[in-house]
Amino acid sequence: MKPYFGKKVIITGGLGFIGSSLARQLVHLGAEVTLVDSLIPIYGGNLFNIHDIIEEVRVNVCDVRDEFAMAYLLKEQDFLFNLAGQTSHVDSMHDPFTDLDINSAAQLSILEVCRKHNPSIKVVFASTRQIYGKPLYLPVDESHPLRPVDVNGINKLAGEGYHILYNDVYGVRACALRLTNTYGPGMRVKDARQTFLGIWVSRIIEGRPLQVFGSGDQLRDFNYVSDCVAALLAVGASDVSNGKVYNLGSSEVVSLLSLAELLVEIEPQASYEIVEFPSERKAIDIGDYYGDFSRLNREFSWLPVVDLKEGLQRTISYYRENISYYL
Numbered sequence: 001m002k003p004y005f006g007k008k009v010i011i012t013g014g015l016g017f018i019g020s021s022l023a024r025q026l027v028h029l030g031a032e033v034t035l036v037d038s039l040i041p042i043y044g045g046n047l048f049n050i051h052d053i054i055e056e057v058r059v060n061v062c063d064v065r066d067e068f069a070m071a072y073l074l075k076e077q078d079f080l081f082n083l084a085g086q087t088s089h090v091d092s093m094h095d096p097f098t099d100l101d102i103n104s105a106a107q108l109s110i111l112e113v114c115r116k117h118n119p120s121i122k123v124v125f126a127s128t129r130q131i132y133g134k135p136l137y138l139p140v141d142e143s144h145p146l147r148p149v150d151v152n153g154i155n156k157l158a159g160e161g162y163h164i165l166y167n168d169v170y171g172v173r174a175c176a177l178r179l180t181n182t183y184g185p186g187m188r189v190k191d192a193r194q195t196f197l198g199i200w201v202s203r204i205i206e207g208r209p210l211q212v213f214g215s216g217d218q219l220r221d222f223n224y225v226s227d228c229v230a231a232l233l234a235v236g237a238s239d240v241s242n243g244k245v246y247n248l249g250s251s252e253v254v255s256l257l258s259l260a261e262l263l264v265e266i267e268p269q270a271s272y273e274i275v276e277f278p279s280e281r282k283a284i285d286i287g288d289y290y291g292d293f294s295r296l297n298r299e300f301s302w303l304p305v306v307d308l309k310e311g312l313q314r315t316i317s318y319y320r321e322n323i324s325y326y327l
Helices: 017-028 067-074 089-094 096-117 151-170 196-206 225-236 256-266 294-300 308-325
Strands: 008-012 032-037 058-061 079-082 122-128 174-179 181-183 210-213 219-224 245-247 253-255 272-275
Touching: 008 017, 017 032, 017 225, 032 067, 067 096, 079 096, 079 225, 089 096, 089 151, 096 122, 096 151, 122 151, 122 225, 151 174, 174 225, 181 196, 181 225, 181 308, 196 210, 196 256, 196 308, 210 256, 219 225, 219 308, 225 294, 245 294, 253 256, 256 272, 256 308
Parallel strands: 008 032, 008 079, 032 058, 079 122, 122 174, 174 245, 181 219, 210 272
Antiparallel strands: 219 253
């Protein structure tokens, strides 16, 4: 990670869940870190996420849709970790044009700024496994057809495509990580806009039962946030990743029902209930999903190191101490 020492690094969505964890690690590595976040309430930005490093980073409250502000901020930066986005699949169906603005148009605008004003910057884009849609086979590798089932997936696919295009055509070094279910301290827990695990954690702390939709048989893989950060840093530090996309994933694959049972094992006072799948969620559910992350492992020796039980224990412990800052 020596490439980050003394370098200027900007993180969009920097006050959010993953962005703040990435910032903390970059500060530890000796980088000069600028965090950009809109702090729009329905998204994930939260100043408490950086309470321990706030004196060591620069914070700019700015919307990535503001091209003039982004042009100013991106000048002379060495790295851009482009994590800002609208993450709610349901919201994207109710308000598709806002999702289009943030996840597609704003991404193109950012890349245009890089092309015109800072073409030597290295860009890492946070994409999503949602762009695959309903898997045709498992585990899903990077060659799987891309068939998003919701507006969010289509716009994230476009955003990813712009990054690879600008790498290939204009030489703006860029790559993309297709994240799976990332969880851990700092995630949004007041609702399920970021991850359903967030609302499950808040329900445990509030003494309410977890709600498992449908049969609970859907299979998923999960990454603890520090493992996600390690992957972001690895691909950002090397030109091997330029123009490529990478899946994250885990060798631990569990059903949602098994996940609920694991949480009850960790927190014996917790409980769960099987409820009918909400129609708006069922219409865009992708069924089983778990990813093949062998490309990331082969090229960067990346493996998730925090197992699911340990990660869940850390997460619940964090929110028991800090829940007031997130609700």
